[in-house]
Each structure stands twice: as C-alpha cells, then as structure tokens.
Amino acid sequence: MLAFVGFTFFAQAQQILQGIVKTTDNTPIEKATVTVDGTKTATSTDANGKFTLQIPAGKTKITVRALGYALTQKTISSDFKNEIEIILEKDDYKLEEVVVSGSLKQVSKLDSPIPVEVFTAKFFQTNPAPTIFESLQNINGIRPQINCSICNTGDIHINGLEGPYTMVMIDGMPIVSGLSTVYGLNGIPQALVERVEVVKGPASTLYGSEAVGGLINIITKTPTSAPRFNVESFGTSWQEYNLDVGGKFKLGKAQSLLGANYFKYGNPEDKNGDNFTDVTLQNRISIFNKWNIDRADNKLFSVAARYVYEDRWGGEMNWSRKFRGGDEVYGESIYTKRWELMGAYDLPTTENFTFTFSLNGHDQNSAYGNTFYIANQKIAYGQLTWRKEFGKHDLLMGAAYRYTYYDDNTVATTEASKTHLPGFFVQDEITIHPQHKLLLGARYDYNSIHGSILSPRINYKWNSEDRTQVLRIGVGNGYRVANIFTEDHAALTGARQVVFVDNLKPETSWNGNINYIKKFYMPGGSVFSVDASAFYTYFDNKIIPDYETNVNQIIYGNLEGHAVSKGVSLNIDWAHSSGLKAMIGSTLMDVYSVEEGIRQQQMLTEKVMGTWTIGYNLRRHKISFDYTGNLIGPMKLPTLGENDPRPDKSKAWSIQNIQVTKQFNNGWEIFGGVKNFLNWTPTKGGIEIISRSHDPFEKIDDPNLLPFDTSYVYGPNQGARGFLGLRYNLL
Numbered sequence: 001m002l003a004f005v006g007f008t009f010f011a012q013a014q015q016i017l018q019g020i021v022k023t024t025d026n027t028p029i030e031k032a033t034v035t036v037d038g039t040k041t042a043t044s045t046d047a048n049g050k051f052t053l054q055i056p057a058g059k060t061k062i063t064v065r066a067l068g069y070a071l072t073q074k075t076i077s078s079d080f081k082n083e084i085e086i087i088l089e090k091d092d093y094k095l096e097e098v099v100v101s102g103s104l105k106q107v108s109k110l111d112s113p114i115p116v117e118v119f120t121a122k123f124f125q126t127n128p129a130p131t132i133f134e135s136l137q138n139i140n141g142i143r144p145q146i147n148c149s150i151c152n153t154g155d156i157h158i159n160g161l162e163g164p165y166t167m168v169m170i171d172g173m174p175i176v177s178g179l180s181t182v183y184g185l186n187g188i189p190q191a192l193v194e195r196v197e198v199v200k201g202p203a204s205t206l207y208g209s210e211a212v213g214g215l216i217n218i219i220t221k222t223p224t225s226a227p228r229f230n231v232e233s234f235g236t237s238w239q240e241y242n243l244d245v246g247g248k249f250k251l252g253k254a255q256s257l258l259g260a261n262y263f264k265y266g267n268p269e270d271k272n273g274d275n276f277t278d279v280t281l282q283n284r285i286s287i288f289n290k291w292n293i294d295r296a297d298n299k300l301f302s303v304a305a306r307y308v309y310e311d312r313w314g315g316e317m318n319w320s321r322k323f324r325g326g327d328e329v330y331g332e333s334i335y336t337k338r339w340e341l342m343g344a345y346d347l348p349t350t351e352n353f354t355f356t357f358s359l360n361g362h363d364q365n366s367a368y369g370n371t372f373y374i375a376n377q378k379i380a381y382g383q384l385t386w387r388k389e390f391g392k393h394d395l396l397m398g399a400a401y402r403y404t405y406y407d408d409n410t411v412a413t414t415e416a417s418k419t420h421l422p423g424f425f426v427q428d429e430i431t432i433h434p435q436h437k438l439l440l441g442a443r444y445d446y447n448s449i450h451g452s453i454l455s456p457r458i459n460y461k462w463n464s465e466d467r468t469q470v471l472r473i474g475v476g477n478g479y480r481v482a483n484i485f486t487e488d489h490a491a492l493t494g495a496r497q498v499v500f501v502d503n504l505k506p507e508t509s510w511n512g513n514i515n516y517i518k519k520f521y522m523p524g525g526s527v528f529s530v531d532a533s534a535f536y537t538y539f540d541n542k543i544i545p546d547y548e549t550n551v552n553q554i555i556y557g558n559l560e561g562h563a564v565s566k567g568v569s570l571n572i573d574w575a576h577s578s579g580l581k582a583m584i585g586s587t588l589m590d591v592y593s594v595e596e597g598i599r600q601q602q603m604l605t606e607k608v609m610g611t612w613t614i615g616y617n618l619r620r621h622k623i624s625f626d627y628t629g630n631l632i633g634p635m636k637l638p639t640l641g642e643n644d645p646r647p648d649k650s651k652a653w654s655i656q657n658i659q660v661t662k663q664f665n666n667g668w669e670i671f672g673g674v675k676n677f678l679n680w681t682p683t684k685g686g687i688e689i690i691s692r693s694h695d696p697f698e699k700i701d702d703p704n705l706l707p708f709d710t711s712y713v714y715g716p717n718q719g720a721r722g723f724l725g726l727r728y729n730l731l
Helices: 002-012 132-138
Strands: 014-023 033-036 042-044 050-056 060-065 072-076 083-088 117-120 142-146 154-158 166-170 173-176 193-200 214-220 229-236 240-251 254-265 281-293 301-315 331-346 352-368 371-390 393-408 417-433 436-447 451-463 469-480 497-500 507-522 526-540 553-556 562-575 580-595 598-601 608-618 623-632 653-663 668-675 721-730
Touching: 033 050, 042 050, 050 060, 072 083, 132 142, 132 154, 132 193, 132 608, 132 623, 154 166, 173 331, 173 352
Parallel strands: 014 083, 166 214, 497 553
Antiparallel strands: 014 050, 033 042, 033 060, 060 072, 117 193, 142 154, 166 173, 193 214, 229 240, 229 721, 240 254, 254 281, 281 301, 301 331, 331 352, 352 371, 371 393, 393 417, 417 436, 436 451, 451 469, 469 507, 507 526, 526 562, 562 580, 580 598, 580 608, 608 623, 623 653, 653 668, 668 721
C-alpha cells in the first residue's frame, strides 16, 4: 500500500513535455540532446526534431545542445503548453563542430589534435560579399591583401605570411594553387558553401607543398543537406551586382547539387582624382556541379566540377578595349578561363581505401599596359589513402602524385615547365587516454626539379574530463617551391625590371604552436569561450622580393640568413540565449628577416590586427543586426626610396560594416546595410597610391621623375557603399 501511494505521488509530480527543436530557418534538428537541469533526465530528438521528456511539476529549466549549434536554455513554467518550439542558432566556434582538415577524417573540433577553426555559411552572411576572398576579412589572423592598385589581384595572409604560403582547397582537394593563387578564390558560389575550415601553421605532412603558412578548406554542401532551391542576390551603390543560385535534384541513384554565380561591376570610379580606376571592373561567371552516387555499404562516390570565366580591367579612365596591349592609354586587362574536376571514391574492399583526385586547367591572357602575359597551367593530382584503427591507434597512410604543367611568354620561361611530385605520408593518431592524444606524422616527396623533401610533424592534445578545455601543442616542418610569376603580379605590372639572383631554392620552415580553448557555461543561458594561441615559424632560403636596392627593379633571391614569423592570438566568443552574440579576436605578430646581422621588418605585414562580429537577433520579430569590422595596424610599404613623397609606413586602418536582416515565414530574407561606413581608403590625407600616374609609359624624359609604380597598396581602395539584397531558401 505504501509503495502504491509513493508511486501515485511520483506520477503526479511528473509532467510530460513534448516539443520540437529547429534551426532559425525552420529545419528540424536530429539528435539534439534535451536535459532537465540538475538531474540525469535527458532525451534526444528524432529525425523530425521532436522529443518527449518527463519533467518535474512546477517551474523547470531545460538545456538543449546539438552538434554545431549554440547551447540554449529554456525555463518551463508550471502552466506550460504541452508542445514547445526551441530554436537553435549556429555556433560558428563550437568545440564540437565537425572538421576534416586536421587529419583527413570527419571528427569533432574538440577531438582533432590539430587546431582547426570553423566558419559556417551563417558567419559569412553577417557581411555578404561576392567572393570568398573578401569574406575572409573578418577572421582573426587572416587578411586579404590587395597586391596591385590597378588590377586588384590579391592573396590571403595567414599570421603575417604571404598568400603563396597558404593552400586553398575545395572539399579537401588542392584546387587553388600556382597560377590561380590570385584568382582562384573568385567565383565560388557562396550559396553552396557549407563551411570554411582554417588551419594556421604548416600542414605539409598531409597536403604537401604550398601549405607552409596554413590552409583554407572550402567545404561545399552535400546534395542531401542542401535546400531544394536557393537564391541570393544583392547590389551596391557602386553599381556592383552579385547573383548566387543553387539547387539540387535526383536522377536514379545519383543526387546532384548545381549552382552558379554571376558578378558584374561596370561603373568606372575615380574618387581620388589620379585618372585611374579606383576599383577593377569585372564581369565573371562561375558554374559548379556536384554529384553523389549511392552505393552499397554507404561507400563514398562523389564527383564535382567547376568552370570560371572572368574579364577584368583597370587603368586610366578613358581606357577601352581598343587600347589593350598598346602604349597610348594605360590599362591592365585580364581574361581568365578556368576549369576544375575533383572527386572521391571509396574502393569496394573490406579495408578503408579511398582514392581522391583533381584535375584543373587555367588559361590567362593578360595585358599590363603594353606588356603581355600569356600563361597556361594544368595540374593533375591523385591520392590513395588507407585508414586502419587497431587498439589505441588510428593509422593513416597515403600515396600521392601531382603533375604540374606551366608555360608562359616571359623571358624567365624559355620552355614549358613539367614538374612531377610523387609523395608518401604516414600518420598515427594515438589515443593514450580518453583525455590525451598524440599525433605522429611524416611525409616524403620527390620533386623532379629539387629532389627529396621530408616533412615530419608531432602534435599533442589534452582535453578536460567535462570537455570544456582543450590544450594542443604542435611542431612541424614545411617546404615550398616558388613560382614568381604565378604568385606575384608586382613582377608584371608597373615599369620595374624583374631580376633573379641565381636559381631559386625551395624554402624550408620549422613551426611550433600552442593552442588553448576554454568554454564557460554561464548563468542565464550564456556561453563564453576563450581561444588563445602562440606560434613561431623559422624559415631557411626564404624568397623575399627586394623593392629597395634599386627603385627600377624587383630583385628575387633566397635569403642568405633566416626569417621568423612569431606571435600570439586571442579569440573571445560570447553568446546569450537572448539573441546577443559577439566574436572578437586579436593577433599580435612580428614577421622579420635577418641577413648579415641586419634585421628587416617584412614588407606589407602589420604587427597587430583585430576583428569582430557582433550580432543581435530579435527572434520574435525575426530581425537580426550585425556589426562587423577589422582593425589593421601600421605596416612597412614598398616606396621608391628617399625621393618618394609617399609615406614608407601606413597608419592603422579599419573597415567596418553594419547590416540588418529580416526573415519571413515563407523562406525569404531581405538584408541591407553599409559597407566601410567610415569611408576609409588608402588615399586618405591626399596620399597618392600610383607613382607617376600622369605618365604610365614613362614617355617623359626626365631623370628626376620616379618610375611608374602600382605596388604601393595595402588595403581596399573602395570607400563607403550601401547594399541591399534578397535571399530565398526552399527546403
């Protein structure tokens, strides 16, 4: 009788709570965990995002967690409705975010021995841009660098290292490299981007050459996870227009993802009064198609292709196509045709073998004034990996082969270059303890021109028992083979003569880094995390362009001494259940070279930078506000000697943006705001960017005049502009 009374009392003291967990765009979230605070009572959502949970009578607090989403807490009152709706927001810095770039397998960000930063499509939507290149400007430690004030080519700096040290991949394939370094980040349809993974520091053990400074891996959506149809379009007050369209369909056992991007800017502007276009005019189209084929045992078979065509020009305001390649009116006109094919296939074996491949071709027809640069590059890449788990070991072995064909019309290329690069790597991830992991790896490559190259690395990771703290320590070796003309367009534009000092040797580097992450779950439903890193890289044979020895030349040669890149970075992320969130980061770095006892600060490299993304979401009204920006410290600039009136050091500068987004129930969004609302440009204070802009072909015979020079540029030359756009997703 007593037991029956006790059971009756318990049943009356319990209530049944039902609900659904969804994303901000109404997509159900499967396998979200719903927990009653202060108890061990928990459940998971089903494929439709629904859950049922017993909760105590009276006022109760529940916590909802899901992989890749910000933790959300909700208080259930005594008069609660039987069914509730819980909305989770993407957490761009979540410890549990799934990553692949660190170890070539899908693991949570927490479990990866390599520190990998993850940025979702939602993060990039806080400051929409027509290219991934521009979108990266709000990531701490990364800076898109514009290298030419006329053609606006650029590269990506990671922790102060120039673009050629950064490998850019699409779905893990080394697509963007060599000749495409300065253009390959254009034309990737952002509507198809699932996330971007960033690894800072050498990744040569797994990825080979060009990953000395780090890598950027652009992960596209899968046909299963992508919406059935989506479109995003926006325009600016500078008359820039961008359109992204994507969709998916099924054909038998195959699922396909199709997307296209079109960007046009055809309105010449000369707001600084130098008779040159402030921003390069562009007409670009890109098409991307990805296929996933269903196979037995869930084996992978994926194939994707991309095609990009771009026509861009910049120069004197009265330039037109009839002046292309002549010496009457100066212009820089670049035609680019690029195709890519990539895929992954799991072999039909009981062992875990995967073959990945990529092919790409890049044709470039450029005219820099009356100097033509005609180049063609083709790259074939194949890699076979074998993964085996036994005991505490996760062994990865792989063999890779890369063939590069390159030819151009410059005097430095007397015949087409054909480079063979076979390689072999092995990696062992050892789980010493559930809280301790050790990663040992080594790679051997044989370059047909430069011979044998060995790249070892070691990484250690510790995480706390409650998985709120992570410590990573890593040491690695990297190497890089340089191709000047494919990487540095300062060698082609302007009037300087290019000079090579002997044959350029491959660069080698040693890198050490420490990374610590701590996450706090605060009262009131807020989450606070700290991500701190320290890095040090030592270079031998570093190739540094010399602008100063002779103002009429750019001299390339291997450094006789050594070079160093070192620094610390800090990211602070905070999110509150009210809808307020902030991501703030800063990096302090010192990048320099030492030759014959003389220390030189690296050109075009800041000592301090900061980034921020602050947002507030009015969920009830489905309106969000985003304030993004960066702050870049002073840097040394490539002047033309003592007679150059332009400062040899920049002042600190900042690009800041604001945006308002309104969501509607039918899948539509409207967004708008102001980019660079401080109206900053490098010409602030009357500074001239282009030397001798009145005589670009140097026809005036005056030895007192400085040469025509376009390499003095360090930031975007585009002032404030409003923008307005629409976004639609059909799930």
